[in-house]
Amino acid sequence: MYDYSDFDEAFVRSRVAQFSDQVSRRLDGSLTEDEFRPLRLMNGLYLQLHAYMLRVAIPYGTLRPAQMRALAQIAQTYDKGYGHFTTRQNIQFNWPKLPDVPAILSDLADVQMHAIQTSGNCVRNVTADHFAGAAADEIEDPRPYAELLRQWSSDHPEFQFLPRKFKIAITGSPNDRAVTRAHDIGLRMLRNAAGEVGFEVMVGGGLGRTPMIAFVVREFLPVADLLPYVEAVLSVYNTLGRRDNKYKARIKITVHETGREEISRMIEERFTEMRPQFGGADQALLSDIRAAFAAPQFRVAPTDSFDAFYKADPVFRAWADTNLATHRNPDYAIVTISIKAHGQTPGDATSQQMRVMADLAERYGHSDLRISHEQNVILPHVHKSDLPQVHAALAQVGLATANVGLISDIIACPGMDYCALATARSIPVAQEIALRFQELKLEHDVGPLKIKISGCINACGHHHVGHIGILGLDRAGVENYQITLGGDGSQDASIGEKTGPGFAYDEIVPAIERIIRAYLEIRQSAEETFLQAYRRAGIAPFKAALYGADGAKDAA
Amino acid sequence: MSRFTPKVVTANDLRIGDVIYLTADDRWSRHHHEAELIEDEAHAQLRLLHAAAQRNLVVGPYLADAKQGPNGPEPTHFREAFRTRGPSNYAHGKQVDFAHV
Numbered sequence: 001m002y003d004y005s006d007f008d009e010a011f012v013r014s015r016v017a018q019f020s021d022q023v024s025r026r027l028d029g030s031l032t033e034d035e036f037r038p039l040r041l042m043n044g045l046y047l048q049l050h051a052y053m054l055r056v057a058i059p060y061g062t063l064r065p066a067q068m069r070a071l072a073q074i075a076q077t078y079d080k081g082y083g084h085f086t087t088r089q090n091i092q093f094n095w096p097k098l099p100d101v102p103a104i105l106s107d108l109a110d111v112q113m114h115a116i117q118t119s120g121n122c123v124r125n126v127t128a129d130h131f132a133g134a135a136a137d138e139i140e141d142p143r144p145y146a147e148l149l150r151q152w153s154s155d156h157p158e159f160q161f162l163p164r165k166f167k168i169a170i171t172g173s174p175n176d177r178a179v180t181r182a183h184d185i186g187l188r189m190l191r192n193a194a195g196e197v198g199f200e201v202m203v204g205g206g207l208g209r210t211p212m213i214a215f216v217v218r219e220f221l222p223v224a225d226l227l228p229y230v231e232a233v234l235s236v237y238n239t240l241g242r243r244d245n246k247y248k249a250r251i252k253i254t255v256h257e258t259g260r261e262e263i264s265r266m267i268e269e270r271f272t273e274m275r276p277q278f279g280g281a282d283q284a285l286l287s288d289i290r291a292a293f294a295a296p297q298f299r300v301a302p303t304d305s306f307d308a309f310y311k312a313d314p315v316f317r318a319w320a321d322t323n324l325a326t327h328r329n330p331d332y333a334i335v336t337i338s339i340k341a342h343g344q345t346p347g348d349a350t351s352q353q354m355r356v357m358a359d360l361a362e363r364y365g366h367s368d369l370r371i372s373h374e375q376n377v378i379l380p381h382v383h384k385s386d387l388p389q390v391h392a393a394l395a396q397v398g399l400a401t402a403n404v405g406l407i408s409d410i411i412a413c414p415g416m417d418y419c420a421l422a423t424a425r426s427i428p429v430a431q432e433i434a435l436r437f438q439e440l441k442l443e444h445d446v447g448p449l450k451i452k453i454s455g456c457i458n459a460c461g462h463h464h465v466g467h468i469g470i471l472g473l474d475r476a477g478v479e480n481y482q483i484t485l486g487g488d489g490s491q492d493a494s495i496g497e498k499t500g501p502g503f504a505y506d507e508i509v510p511a512i513e514r515i516i517r518a519y520l521e522i523r524q525s526a527e528e529t530f531l532q533a534y535r536r537a538g539i540a541p542f543k544a545a546l547y548g549a550d551g552a553k554d555a556a
Numbered sequence: 557m558s559r560f561t562p563k564v565v566t567a568n569d570l571r572i573g574d575v576i577y578l579t580a581d582d583r584w585s586r587h588h589h590e591a592e593l594i595e596d597e598a599h600a601q602l603r604l605l606h607a608a609a610q611r612n613l614v615v616g617p618y619l620a621d622a623k624q625g626p627n628g629p630e631p632t633h634f635r636e637a638f639r640t641r642g643p644s645n646y647a648h649g650k651q652v653d654f655a656h657v
Binding site (some may be wrong): 026027028029032033047048049050051054080094095097098099345348416417418425427428431474477478479 | 568570571572573574575611612615616632633634635638639642643644645646648649650
């Protein structure tokens with residue numbers, strides 16, 4: 001894993017000192033809130049409904065055990081004993097007090113972490129495939145490129161005041177687990193006809209109030225051209241992007257208003273100018289970074305105990321069937337730890353749970369932990385013979401829920417339980433859907449299904465790309481939930497289609513149940529997933545299930 | 557002319573971030589029912605200015621719709637109702653911090 005250089009260390013420490021001084025000046029009245037607000041946002045500190053919220057960056061979702069323990073300690077010392085893992089692979093603390101924030105940032109710096117650029121109109125945390133470096137289907141580990149982008153974009157003087165925030169996602173696999181096509185820039189690794197590795201570069205994706213799937217601006221970019229090309233995209237956006245209207249300021253609107261052909265031409269032209277300015281220092285740096293991400297020394301040992309346990313223990317078997325993914329080393333597995341126990345808040349882990357995950361990573365997982373955009377935690381490298389012990393230890397702290405990829409593995413933004421921007425609650429809707437389908441014992445029969453819930457149009461819960469998307473709105477002073485169907489965040493990305501009028505808070509769970517029952521009725525076999533059935537049969541059978549055969553539900 | 561909807565002045569505490577309400581005797585209370593219910597638009601603007609001037613104590617003061625209840629002012633919108641309690645997924649915030657009051 002990447003270790004801070006002296007430069008990184010000095011930079012982060014100087015920011016802690018600078019922000020500590022700014023906090024003191026706010027508390028003694030030297031700074032007004034108008035002056036302080038942009039300064040705190042640059043350091044990840046928001047003021048939400050009930051308290052401050054500190055968003056800490058987890059670069060490309062990668063953590064080591066000491067970092068996870070530091071997060072646990074911060075949650076315990078300065079917060080209410082838990083942290084919230086987000087859809088951008090970050091962690092948020094919901095209850096810090098302003099005078100404590102300098103100490104929190106200092107504790108974070110001790111483990112090479114910070115909250116810089118987790119807010120503001122800059123390049124945000126670069127997100128990556130959470131199975132990076134472990135997945136069997138991977139061409140190359142994308143994290144060295146993500147780290148290169150992190151270093152390049154951190155405090156980049158030209159890109160601190162972009163028209164709007166800017167999000168980059170990267171995957172090294174043809175199977176896109178990083179939702180690259182819904183990002184400002186999506187990078188998907190591939191090989192050309194000559195067998196060389198490069199990137200498919202996609203630009204202009206995004207969710208929010210105007211959801212758009214990114215278009216391919218460059219079909220094959222040699223890896224050595226990555227930084228100058230990304231800089232060319234940013235540079236064109238920084239010039240063209242609208243600063244007059246924040247709702248039209250993201251690059252997806254710039255692409256839409258400029259036209260794909262014209263913006264591609266401008267990016268390529270700018271790239272031609274930029275390319276000679278990159279004299280190879282970036283490639284030397286990349287080579288150093290690559291060494292830091294060398295694969296662990298995989299253990300050679302028999303896996304018989306896994307097979308025996310798998311046969312003998314049905315609880316372990318159910319967990320193994322849903323929560324394990326194929327590792328590139330056949331003796332290993334990728335473990336997804338579900339942070340979605342039925343009835344719990346999606347993405348919330350207690351300090352105790354964080355410490356157990358850190359211990360397991362250290363003991364059985366080559367000291368590697370990942371946070372997924374689906375708000376789960378991954379142990380990317382576990383030898384199969386260790387899986388029974390890992391499962392048993394997880395079960396002790398309520399982390400052995402066997403539901404990854406199923407209906408209760410729901411993405412939900414914090415919604416109006418915390419967020420000042422929200423128009424309705426998300427978390428209790430997720431909790432109630434999970435509990436309802438647990439009660440019905442239908443979850444495993446329904447099979448792969450992604451429900452994603454956002455509490456406002458900004459779509460932090462990715463509802464547009466949920467197989468079932470739920471959007472919470474304020475309709476005349478009452479919470480109202482709009483449903484979309486058929487969204488997909490994979491390499492076949494698509495935006496979900498609205499079913500029709502929304503549903504009141506107490507109607508939304510029964511509405512989801514009607515959709516699921518309709519699916520079970522129309523599917524051609526148990527192998528036909530919800531998304532496949534939707535793509536085959538269209539929205540009509542689901543509309544009928546929601547609103548009756550004649551579609552007669554009063555507009556909400 | 558449409559009738560003025562009664563208001564309370566609310567904000568967040570600078571140090572803690574907690575939700576607070578301006579009282580008639582110029583205190584900041586943690587309780588919605590202790591807030592001053594303002595029934596006149598001009599008076600509401602004056603009270604908001606008074607709140608905004610206390611920039612070393614409070615952040616983001618604004619006027620929120622409210623109505624008279626048996627124990628004092630009550631919120632009328634669900635967002636403001638949530639602000640009087642705390643989140644619905646945990647017993648955190650006002651619902652437990654002031655449960656004894």
